[in-house]
Amino acid sequence: MKRAEKRVQAVSSHLSPPAQLRQPSVTMSEKEAALTAAPSDSPTIFDKIINKEIPSTVVYEDDKVLAFRDIAPQAPTHILVIPKVRDGLTGLSKAEERHCEILGRLLYTAKLVAKQEGLDDGFRIVINDGPNGCQSVYHIHVHVIGGRQMNWPPG
Numbered sequence: 001m002k003r004a005e006k007r008v009q010a011v012s013s014h015l016s017p018p019a020q021l022r023q024p025s026v027t028m029s030e031k032e033a034a035l036t037a038a039p040s041d042s043p044t045i046f047d048k049i050i051n052k053e054i055p056s057t058v059v060y061e062d063d064k065v066l067a068f069r070d071i072a073p074q075a076p077t078h079i080l081v082i083p084k085v086r087d088g089l090t091g092l093s094k095a096e097e098r099h100c101e102i103l104g105r106l107l108y109t110a111k112l113v114a115k116q117e118g119l120d121d122g123f124r125i126v127i128n129d130g131p132n133g134c135q136s137v138y139h140i141h142v143h144v145i146g147g148r149q150m151n152w153p154p155g
């Protein structure tokens, strides 16, 4: 058995079966928002943020992407990184090969933002997709979450 495999086995053997099997709790508002949201070509709240029609706290911006603080932070640092042009990318499940460049740019921006925020001890990247993934805004976005110890498995 390889070293990494042994480590995974050692970590999982410390989890009790209920912890491994448990359905994580999701608040109704998150779940409801996800279940009522649906992909569409209509502008989303994020388009209004890009166009500065509604205010946000921008932490990074260039010609391709925008990063701003989440209105309902789940950790001391919670930033959303979005493409300025959605180009059909309502969510990751809609990605096509032509989106590789912007997908890479989103992740690289997430790293820049994490560094800028001083998340030197680590951080979490989340991309929710679809109702089961609890996605509520259908304009692809990368959550950068940090400033506290994360749990695993995720909720």
Ligand code: 5GP
Residues within 6 Å of the ligand: 045, 054, 056, 057, 068, 069, 070, 071, 072, 073, 080, 127, 128, 134, 135, 136, 137, 138
């Ligand atoms: P999702 O659930 O789709 O992965 O994430 C959407 C995120 O957008 C949520 O974390 C939610 O708090 C955030 N959000 C929704 N509306 C606004 C808004 O008007 N401004 C900001 N800054 N964040 C928002």
